[in-house]
Amino acid sequence: MSIFLKLLPVILISIIFYILMYSLYPKYQNLISLTKKLNELQNKERELNALEKLVQNLSQNPNVQQLVSNREILDLWLPQKPKIENILASLVGIYQINNLVFKGTNFDILEEPKSYNPDILPVKIIRFPLEAELDNSNMISFIDSFEKNVRIMVIKKFKISSDKKSNFEVEAYYLSEK
Numbered sequence: 001m002s003i004f005l006k007l008l009p010v011i012l013i014s015i016i017f018y019i020l021m022y023s024l025y026p027k028y029q030n031l032i033s034l035t036k037k038l039n040e041l042q043n044k045e046r047e048l049n050a051l052e053k054l055v056q057n058l059s060q061n062p063n064v065q066q067l068v069s070n071r072e073i074l075d076l077w078l079p080q081k082p083k084i085e086n087i088l089a090s091l092v093g094i095y096q097i098n099n100l101v102f103k104g105t106n107f108d109i110l111e112e113p114k115s116y117n118p119d120i121l122p123v124k125i126i127r128f129p130l131e132a133e134l135d136n137s138n139m140i141s142f143i144d145s146f147e148k149n150v151r152i153m154v155i156k157k158f159k160i161s162s163d164k165k166s167n168f169e170v171e172a173y174y175l176s177e178k
Helices: 002-060 064-067 070-075 082-096 138-146
Strands: 123-133 153-160 164-175
Touching: 002 064, 002 138, 082 123, 138 153
Parallel strands: none
Antiparallel strands: 123 164, 153 164
16 A cells, blocks of 8 residues: 555656646647747738838839829730730731731740749730841831830841841730739
């Protein structure tokens, strides 16, 4: 009996420890999980506050206000949909201005949005090859027409051959929905 009395405190402490571990440990794990979620939410709240401050600062910028008020012009420069018919109209106009015949092209709409800068919205690309019979007199005018075009277009490749046939690849852009 004396051994039992000597072991009784150890047994009681073990039982109490066992009960505490089974009841407190899951709550402790839950507390740690909730703390992590709270930290994540606080970080997201800070990011949202920073974005709200940025939007507020941008909305007070006169240049941004002018762009928003001239939304139609912005949609011509960088539309939200591919608008192939607008590109075709621009190409026909460019060819007519330079007294050239537009024979058509194939449009390749790339689905993967491309981001040139983390501070700028990603854009999607429409690539298309073009051909024209250019000489020294109308080549500069032709390239200049692309630069001054309403729609943002960039000549990516330009190949001039000796028989005046020029091949080039052009990219036009539109805003990505993602």
